[in-house]
Amino acid sequence: MANEVRADNIPVWAARDAAPRDVRFPRLTTTVDADVCVIGLGGSGLACIAELLASGVRAARVVGVDAHVVGGGAAGRNGGFLLAGTADFYHDAIAQFGHDRARRLYALTMDEIDRMAAETPRAIRRTGSLRIASSDEELADCEQHLEALCRDGFPAERYAGPEGRGLLVPTDCGFDPLRRCATLACRAADAGARLFEDSPAVGIEAGEVHTAEGRVRCERVVIAVDGRLADVVPAVASRVRPVRLQMLATAPTDEIRLTRPVYARWGFDYWQQLEDGRLLLGGFRDMAGDEEWTDSSSPSDTVQRLLESFLRDGLHVSAPITHRWAATVTYSENGLPVFEEIAPGVIATGAYSGTGNVMGALCGRGAAAWSLGARPALVDLLTSSR
Ligand SMILES: Cc1cc2nc3c(=O)[nH]c(=O)nc-3n(C[C@H](O)[C@H](O)[C@H](O)COP(=O)(O)OP(=O)(O)OC[C@H]3O[C@@H](n4cnc5c(N)ncnc54)[C@H](O)[C@@H]3O)c2cc1C
Numbered sequence: 001m002a003n004e005v006r007a008d009n010i011p012v013w014a015a016r017d018a019a020p021r022d023v024r025f026p027r028l029t030t031t032v033d034a035d036v037c038v039i040g041l042g043g044s045g046l047a048c049i050a051e052l053l054a055s056g057v058r059a060a061r062v063v064g065v066d067a068h069v070v071g072g073g074a075a076g077r078n079g080g081f082l083l084a085g086t087a088d089f090y091h092d093a094i095a096q097f098g099h100d101r102a103r104r105l106y107a108l109t110m111d112e113i114d115r116m117a118a119e120t121p122r123a124i125r126r127t128g129s130l131r132i133a134s135s136d137e138e139l140a141d142c143e144q145h146l147e148a149l150c151r152d153g154f155p156a157e158r159y160a161g162p163e164g165r166g167l168l169v170p171t172d173c174g175f176d177p178l179r180r181c182a183t184l185a186c187r188a189a190d191a192g193a194r195l196f197e198d199s200p201a202v203g204i205e206a207g208e209v210h211t212a213e214g215r216v217r218c219e220r221v222v223i224a225v226d227g228r229l230a231d232v233v234p235a236v237a238s239r240v241r242p243v244r245l246q247m248l249a250t251a252p253t254d255e256i257r258l259t260r261p262v263y264a265r266w267g268f269d270y271w272q273q274l275e276d277g278r279l280l281l282g283g284f285r286d287m288a289g290d291e292e293w294t295d296s297s298s299p300s301d302t303v304q305r306l307l308e309s310f311l312r313d314g315l316h317v318s319a320p321i322t323h324r325w326a327a328t329v330t331y332s333e334n335g336l337p338v339f340e341e342i343a344p345g346v347i348a349t350g351a352y353s354g355t356g357n358v359m360g361a362l363c364g365r366g367a368a369a370w371s372l373g374a375r376p377a378l379v380d381l382l383t384s385s386r
Contacts, residue, residue, distance in 0.1 A: 009299060011077040012249035012280060012323040013178035023070055023182045025189065028196035028214035034063040036371050037209045037218040039201045039232070041066035042075025043177065043357060044349060045224035046184035047364030048371075049193055050119065055372055059192030063216050065209065067200035071181030073227045074327040078357065079247060079270050079282045081261045082116065082173040083129055084109040084154070087335040087353035089141070089267070091148035096335065103152050105381055110154070112362040113173060116180070123180040125275075127260045129172035132164040134265040141266075142166045163262050174261045174272050177357065201232065206345045220371040221346045224364055227328035228295070229350035235342050239333050240351045242295040245285060246303045246326040248311065252277030253319035271315065279317055281307055299326045329354050339363050339382045347371055 035057055038045045041064050052062050066072065085106045086093050093102035117124045133139035146167045149156035159168040189195050196211070201223075203210035208217055223232055230237040254277060261272035269283030284306040285292040291302055304324055311317050332338060332351035337359055342348045347370055349363040350356075366376040 009325050010323060011325045012278060013076060013176055023185055025195040025197040028065055028199040028211045031215040032063055034216055034218040035061040036220045037216040038064040039223045040225035041070045041185060042073050043181055044360035044364035046181055047361040048222050048224055048368045049188045050184055051365040051368035053191055062193040064195045065199040065201055065211055066197050069197050070185040071178045074329050076178035076181050077325055077327040078177050080175050080177055080272060081129060082113050082175050082358050084113060084172060087355045089145045091144045094148060101381055106154060108362055109358045110171060112358050116361055120180045120183045123183060124173050124175040127174045128168055128170040130159055130163055130166060130168055130260050130262045132166040132262055132264040139165055206343050222367045222371055223348040226330050226350040226352055226356050229330045233342055233348045236338050240330045241293060242328050243331050244292045244294050244296055244326050244328055245354060246299050247280060247282035248307050248321050249323040250279045250317060250319040251322050253279060253317055255317050256315060281311055295328050297326050297328050299324045336382050337363055
């Protein structure tokens, strides 16, 4: 790994023209008043803010704070897949949560993908996605996955091609997660919402959020900090666990030509190629033992070596590696997100188990409606026992 051009823990998305304009927001150093204060300016918190504005809340009464920068967590540092469904494959979700619940959740995430594509079209590519089997056993599982989707009328087809064999979900997408965050943040700020960076929430209670140097007096609070959920919401800490996920990216290459994001080996590994030819590869966390159950967001040698071996020997790509990065996400016990009112007027969302791009947007939007007094159907879908 010695002679590479390597940006240090910077996602490849930052090398692209992510923002519609320079995205910089001030620190919160005073006391401000708001109807709703949103904590966390990743994809979920920004979807919440977009929904608040769309629902008619006066923009000046919406405040968003982030501990670091817009999209600085996993929301701007992920694999760039928009996949329908929950963290479990559809047939597994049916077995775990019941048919009606799994079907309704899948349909909601499909609708959310459409909404996201309409909202930030320049960040999203309507490519479809491939689930590729790594063994005969997994191929048989892909068949069950396919049958379950088709039985309920969800779009999916059997696939065999250069990537391998498995199934194709034509409605899934690839996207630039940082571009989406930057676009939503600029749009919210242009509309008049007040966003603050480098302003970690250090005290959260009904009616008030204390940041390191300031204070937000507010009617409602939405906490949307997937990667730091256990720290920020101690009430759920015993039910969730932080995990580090890692990726690398190469310089543009024509050694391989992929038109769709691929996830393989039971979803542990994933890769996609951007329009400019860069290849992005992530995964292998399960092969590093307990090392990856951490809230550290720095790349580790173990996983980076595994990724590099697969890049060279599995995908046969020799292009130089230009980016290696990591970020933290939170896993839940049962694969369903936390979406709860943890105190009167304080809603927490997160723990998407590594699949928060769509589910996070859905929950963020749901949290907006909930904070305005309408209890979304999503609450029961995500929290009721089977
Ligand atoms: C390498 C990798 C690959 C992934 N690939 C995919 C994928 O392809 N598809 C998919 O669906 N999901 C994927 N995920 C998961 C997905 O990225 C996350 O679930 C999702 O982005 C979570 O977004 P979020 O806005 O909820 O939270 P986050 O991005 O975790 O956090 C939001 C913000 O909260 C801020 N914050 C934290 N603490 C505080 C505080 N005290 N006060 C104020 N702000 C705070 C952070 O700075 C951050 O900006 C991947 C994740 C990683 C790391």
